[in-house]
Amino acid sequence: MKKKLKITFVAVICIYGVTVAGVNITDLKVGFDYDDTLIFSTPAFRAGAVSGQEPYSEEYWRVVNQSFNLEKVKLVPMTTALIYKALGFDVVVITARQGYGGEELQEHWKWLAKEFHFERNKSEILKRARFVAFFGDSDSDIEEAIEAGVRPIRVKRSKKSDYQGKYHPGQYKECILPFSD
Numbered sequence: 271m272k273k274k275l276k277i278t279f280v281a282v283i284c285i286y287g288v289t290v291a292g293v294n295i296t297d298l299k300v301g302f303d304y305d306d307t308l309i310f311s312t313p314a315f316r317a318g319a320v321s322g323q324e325p326y327s328e329e330y331w332r333v334v335n336q337s338f339n340l341e342k343v344k345l346v347p348m349t350t351a352l353i354y355k356a357l358g359f360d361v362v363v364i365t366a367r368q369g370y371g372g373e374e375l376q377e378h379w380k381w382l383a384k385e386f387h388f389e390r391n392k393s394e395i396l397k398r399a400r401f402v403a404f405f406g407d408s409d410s411d412i413e414e415a416i417e418a419g420v421r422p423i424r425v426k427r428s429k430k431s432d433y434q435g436k437y438h439p440g441q442y443k444e445c446i447l448p449f450s451d
């Protein structure tokens with residue numbers, strides 16, 4: 271019995287090692303949108319809205335990007351990202367936010383994300399490297415993944431989010447991550 275257990279243990283370690291080595295050699299990445307995908311960020315956007323700054327101005331984005339202490343992690347999408355990371359994939363975050371004052375936010379997520387991009391045209395980034403999937407809540411996330419030839423996976427948006435536009439899960443026959451709202 272003990273021997274069997276030992277063999278199983280060794281086999282698991284080997285499979286894990288081979289998977290990690292394989293992934294590292296081929297340098298595979300997995301992409302995640304930020305707002306309403308990895309993070310419930312409505313509180314940060316509310317902070318921007320009540321700041322008195324012109325909406326979507328440089329100063330507005332500074333407030334939003336620096337309010338990450340108000341944001342909440344979404345459990346299922348974050349766990350999914352961590353599993354990919356443990357398997358050796360590079361986690362890449364791509365947000366359509368403007369990057370003003372976003373250095374601290376990038377720094378805050380350094381432990382998880384090898385890259386953190388402020389980029390409106392997400393497909394540009396997805397085309398640049400080998401991505402196995404892109405997770406996002408908005409229709410545009412799914413469209414941009416398809417455009418880049420990357421498998422899209424829909425993350426459900428929280429009903430508590432202030433943003434309810436561009437949201438038709440399953441419209442592109444994409445996979446939907448269960449319990450991800």
Ligand SMILES: [Mg+2]
Pocket residue numbers: 303304305306307406407408
């Ligand atoms: Mg989003």
